[in-house]
Amino acid sequence: MTVRHRIARRLPMPLSPRTRRFTAFRWPARARAALLAHASAVVRRSALIALALAACAREGGNVRAPSNDLLVVAYDREPDTLNRFSTHILEDVQTCIVEGLVTTDEKMQVVPLLAREIPTMENGGVRMRSDGGMDVTWKLRPGVRWHDGVPFTSADIKFTVEAINSPDYNPESTDGFDRITAVDTPDSLTAVVHYREPYAPYELQFIRGALPRHVLEGKDIDNASEYNRNPLGTGPYKVAEWKTGEYILLERVPGYWRGATYPRIARILFKFIPNTTTRINQLKSGEAHVAALVPWDKYRELQGVPGLTIHRLMGNSYEHITLNQRQVPAFRDVRVRRALVHAIDRELLAKTVLDGLAPVIDGAIQPLSWAYTDSVRRYPYDPARAKALLDEAGWRDANGDGLREKEGVPLAFTLLTQAGFAIRENIAQAVQRQLRDIGVDMKIQLVDGTAISSLWFEGKFDAMLHWWHMPSDPEITLFFASDRTPPAGRNINYVADDSLDTLLYASDRTVAQGPRRALLVAAQQRLAELVPEIPLYNVTRLDAVPAALRNFKGNPTNTGIFWNVWEWEVAPQ
Secondary structure (H helix, E strand, O other), X not given: OOOOOOOOOOOOOOOOHHHHHHHHHHOOHHHHHHHHHHHHHHHHHHHHHHHHHHHHOEEOOEEOOOOOOOEEEXXXXXXXXXXXXXXOOOOHHHHHHOOOOEEEOOOOOEEEOOEOOOXXXXXXXXXXXXXXXXXXXXXXXXXXXXXXXXXXXXXXHHHHXXXXXXXXXXXXXXXXXXXXXXXXXXXXXXXXXXXXXXXXXXXXXXXXXXXXXXHHOOOOHHHOHHHHHOOOOOOOEEEEEEEOOOEEEEEEOOOOOOOOOOOOOOEEEEEEOOOHHHHHHHXXXXXXXXXXXXXXXXXXXXXXXXXXXXXXEEEEEEEEEEEOOOOOHHHHOHHHHHHHHHHOOHHHHHHOOOOOOOOXXXXXXXXXXXXXXXXXXXXXXXXXXHHHHHHHOOOEOOOOOOOOEEOOEEOEEEEEEEOOOHHHHHHHHHHHHHHHOOOOEEEEEEEOHHHHHHHHHHOOOOEEEEEEEOOOOOOOHHHHOOOOOOOOOOOOOOOOOHHHHHHHHHHHOOOOHHHHHHHHHHHHHHHXXXXXXXEEEEEEEEEEEEOOEEOOOOOOOOOOHHHHHHHOEEOOO
16 A cells, blocks of 8 residues: 655755855755755746746836747636646646647647557557457657656556556546556556557547656655646646746746757746636737637637737537536436426527527537537427426426426526636526526526536536537547546536446447447437437637747647647747
8 A cells, every 4th residue: 555645845945144154164065055056946936937927017008929938828717736637627737748648639630749659450559359358559759758857658657557546546537547457568668558348549548648656656646735736747848836826837848858949938827817808808908918718709809909819710529508417306307308408599599699609519529520420319499398398297387486396396406607707607697597488497606617627526516507628539438427427537417327328338349430430329319318418509619829829720629729839939020
């Protein structure tokens, strides 16, 4: 059993000049050198942060333009941790620091990053065993080092798998890792991952990277506060400063493995600005230069802003209302869930609230995916049908107050959504009115982005208006299999259906794309019958970036826009 203790780095406190004179002759030369180096580093870092913050401020009425010295990102929420395996919040900051064996590009293709190539059956990297299991051999890129200079090796891959599967660590999800039986490391650049059965989404198994064995071995990773706030990575940036509630400042890593010319931007400042209006105003004024996932209702407002480009991209994500069946007993009746979908005029929402920017969808797999199908059960706006379904389920207005009840219990729930996100607040209010028309009492609760992520992870909500940013591989098992409730996965609907489970796990065990697609089509059809959630619309990504920013490509998946930040460059103004 691993001995738990917190990671702590004990640094000497800076000494006063008087004390330094008094004690210098007693200290060994090496200790004095270390002390002075620490003090010098503190001064340099303070100066760095001061310069970065000054660059964000108005000087004589002018705002500092984006440059290869500093890029300011207006971010809607603060990370809960920078450990990519522990977070259930957007990972943009982490992506700049910690790299995976693979990533996905702007075309939703899986491409190698720290791996030399993608293992396949054709190149011998994937092998089916006679006992029904599967082996995947990852060949690592030579010459990659952690930020502290220690080589990145297959031992880090092995350690990561064992840590995630250990009862001593509580990662955000164990999905995929819990299907691994062992990892062999025949040499420092080869990791052979053994699965108990075929696992089709293996390509994305290590997209979040790896944990550094030499730093975390024997440590309590959940409480490794130094690592979780300042992780060691192989990426182009490292943390210079994290001021809770305000910002995270990243600085360029010297000796990045891609070569001395990368990354081209020296510092990136992530400013935490939960309020949408404030975030947009800082973009317009130039106080911030980049904003990922701009709300759709701000599209026209930002068009034509000098020096700003709105990058529009059809996303592989979708907005929906999660219905927590564990929390609200009424949601366990499929008739109630179908009634709620029929009661919401999704087409009207898309045309009015969303200004026609987002198409209505009927499931979790989006049109960009090779597994998408439109041959599913649909639920057009039909309040009469919604009322009939609720009547059939025993929910009636017995006292004439306009609200339905059953056995003295009102048909009521609270919809949770993100505060300061105007478009979601507007959608929530529209849904509230439409559900009230069929006798359902829905209240609205607004919370900040960080809190909402924690609440869904813990299952402490009735219903939630939010989105899922889907990966390039359509592994919806993570979201809908009965045994994939947190922390094993993201089934926060708490749907449990044997036939659906059978289809989902069969699709995971089918590596060949053709047969796998047939299983995923059947799973989508079953999901449409069950309606565990209310799908609303496909999320069209809107990312605001400087017009002078070169090599920005965007990304339609949950990988996020910073996947190629190492090659970003601001052209001379």
